[in-house]
Amino acid sequence: MNELVFFINNVVIAGSVTGSIYAIGAVGVTLIFSIMRFAHFAHGDMMTFGAFMVLLLASAFPGAGSAFGVPAALVLLPVAMALTALLAVGIDRAFYKPLRAHGVKPIVLVIGSLGVTLMLQGLIRLFSGTGGSSLYVDDRKEIFRLALPFEGVRAPVVITEPQLWLFVITLAAVVGLHFFLTRSRLGKAMRAMSDNPDLAQASGINTNTIVAVTWVIAGGLAAIAGTLLSLDVTFKPDLSFFLLLPIFAAAIVGGVGHPFGAVAGGFVVGFAETLAVFNWSVLLRPFRDSLPEWLTQAGNLAFVGTEYKIVVPFFILVVILVWRPTGIFKGKVI
């Protein structure tokens, strides 16, 4: 039973954490793609920017959380979301909009976003330094140890406070986005524009407004993902940049342009990663007496070593694209 708890801690919880972060990131990437038809590489650094804003705010108002009994970072998250949304709209106005106005091919925008990535990362490094810092400025990270009521189980299921918040906020963001896209007129206008931009414009939909709204949502989601990730580990200026590739894998796996596909893709990629690096020999330990010796002798039965974790999303990506070239859900239109 202790081995099962180990499995829950290292696969179920760890996979859900990674999956949620990938999911929120991939939803942003996929929304931007479905409206503007280009892969936005600066998304990872928008996430970092959001987390950095939280770090700055939390350093300025370390006591903000105590009134509500939650970490200061969470109370300040909405402000950081607004700032990141502002940054996203600003970046669009300054860099992408002039390119779009010239009618460039999507690849030019992709390369442009790579430039924005480097700029943002440099800018954040300039102010935050290259080291890591905790978003828990003045408060403590709560760790919940849940002992299971079974005979002989000594190890508790461990879950931290930011992880719980991550699950709650991911769920809220996905449900909220769903209602926004299906019920509100603005959301419907977004769907219309992703379906047929010419017709949307000829139907009186202001495509500039829709683009701005898309950036606001993508920026807000990026801030959520970056902050929750930094709460779970620590804030580093290059933290989210390394998530960029799995996030893109998640968006593509789910079907690009399909928000719920992106959520599914996020969890597929997140769990695939954790399952691939999980040491399966732990689960064999209780059966050590009835198994052949060569199997029990192996100390490490992980599919790949932790250092090769980044390979896994791409393996999944290739397999799913061969099996279903449009992603799990048929993508392209919200």
Next chain:
Amino acid sequence: MAAIIDVQHVNKAFGGLKVINDCSIQVEKGSITGLIGPNGAGKSTLFNIIAGALPLDSGRILLDGDDITNQPANTLFHRGLLRTFQIAHEFSHMTALENLMMVPPAQSGENLFAAWFTPGLVRNEEAEVRRRALEVIDFIGLHHVRNELAGNLSGGQKKLLELGRTMMTDARVVLLDEIAAGVNRTLLGDLVTNIERLNREMGYTFLVIEHDMDMIARLCDPVIVLAQGSVMVEGSIEEIQNNPEVIEAYFGAAS
């Protein structure tokens, strides 16, 4: 009668290819004006320029006396200038009814704050729009497919949906780009009847690009013939059909 659309000396080139060449046309208020011409005459380009989908190189366009040169399509929509597309456009992932419901202008739901803070108001408008969309879909005879995804409709039905879209709002001028192409004869009869009714009962002005001469003859007066990017002749359909220049442009020189 005054001109509701006044195109003045418009020029447009794609690279070295001059598609619209010092073209001036006037569409009179309340008329159904035909725009014909051989392939490559620049009809659709002129349409796209008037509708704000293409920037022009030089010239001026007036809508009811106001300068609308180079205004985007969504602004023109709210000023009552609507267009349909040569190849029927639809929101393929929405139902026929939802397609129509996307159209109406100036709804508070489109305003970010109203959508979140006054849901009651938005819901009432939504019900009103739905009622109107149901009327329109009856009018264009697509009631039986109203809940089908628009992408699954036939080419002819998509054309009807295009016309329906123009009926969702109080348009002043509607540009119809080959609305009859690919529509069968029976449906075409309905289409023509609907256009005439809209013109008569709602006071819509139409500018119609069409290759179907029967339809032009039945609907349009006057007819403008475009060739090589500028106006060749303008007049009633009889005058056009008997004009030797037009016959030559369409059928080549009678040697």
